[in-house]
């Protein structure tokens with residue numbers, strides 16, 4: 122489990138959340154050039170007692186920075202903002218705008234060979250685009266980050282992740298807080314004396330090869346971490362698996378970054 126750091130407003134709250142998360146046991150922090158929180162993540166890492174080498178720092182290259190030169194330059198800007206010498210996991214945020222599979226992957230490989238990044242990640246890909254990127258890369262893909270929760274279960278992407286042995290990282294794992302209103306999750310939560318948010322996280326973590334990056338502040342940071350201890354029954358898992366209503370919350374309309382291009386999943 123990582124701590125998400127996308128704050129549409131109140132970015133400075135990020136320092137407290139990441140510090141709380143690290144103090145509570147989290148060792149994975151998820152940020153992005155686009156979130157404008159890299160410097161706050163960096164400040165939290167500096168201020169924390171947790172040794173840098175124990176923390177997986179993940180960030181993402183903004184779609185407009187995906188040309189060969191801009192991947193290299195903007196990653197150096199990210200390293201500076203984060204105050205680290207190596208980024209543990211660098212994602213392509215979306216394969217859109219300046220993305221060109223050969224050029225972008227060549228730049229990621231260059232960063233990897235220079236030791237400036239330890240792992241390559243992709244985010245918001247379709248299966249054909251994943252296959253294309255994996256064909257071009259000599260370095261294995263470490264993770265694919267996508268919207269994933271009880272209302273968007275991503276079964277095909279999960280099968281692809283398992284087949285090719287990389288992590289599927291679930292973003293928006295609490296549907297932005299909306300899981301708290303889902304009747305099936307409320308029911309299961311009451312049975313275990315936990316919250317629907319904890320049920321959603323435990324359900325995702327019950328799946329092999331899935332990681333989660335909930336964003337949280339205050340007491341939610343610890344509550345989410347504690348969801349790792351929650352063991353759902355096979356019936357609970359099956360009940361959530363059977364939810365057929367689909368709701369994608371990150372869409373072209375909701376994204377200021379790429380509102381003028383079709384999303385990768387709209388093309389397949």
Ligand SMILES: NC(=O)c1ccc[n+]([C@@H]2O[C@H](COP(=O)([O-])OP(=O)(O)OC[C@H]3O[C@@H](n4cnc5c(N)ncnc54)[C@H](OP(=O)(O)O)[C@@H]3O)[C@@H](O)[C@H]2O)c1
Pocket residue numbers: 124125126127128151152214244245266267291292293294295296297298299301316318319334335336337338339341342344345371
């Ligand atoms: N790769 C991508 O394109 C992409 C896109 C979107 C998000 N992400 C990543 O995924 C992370 C998580 O996604 P997200 O922030 O959109 O949504 P999310 O994690 O599903 O939901 C965050 C919301 O849930 C609330 N919450 C957190 N823990 C809770 C709990 N235990 N009980 C009740 N409410 C709780 C938070 O409120 P409080 O702040 O009050 O705790 C916040 O309003 C982001 O921060 C970002 O790192 C990546």
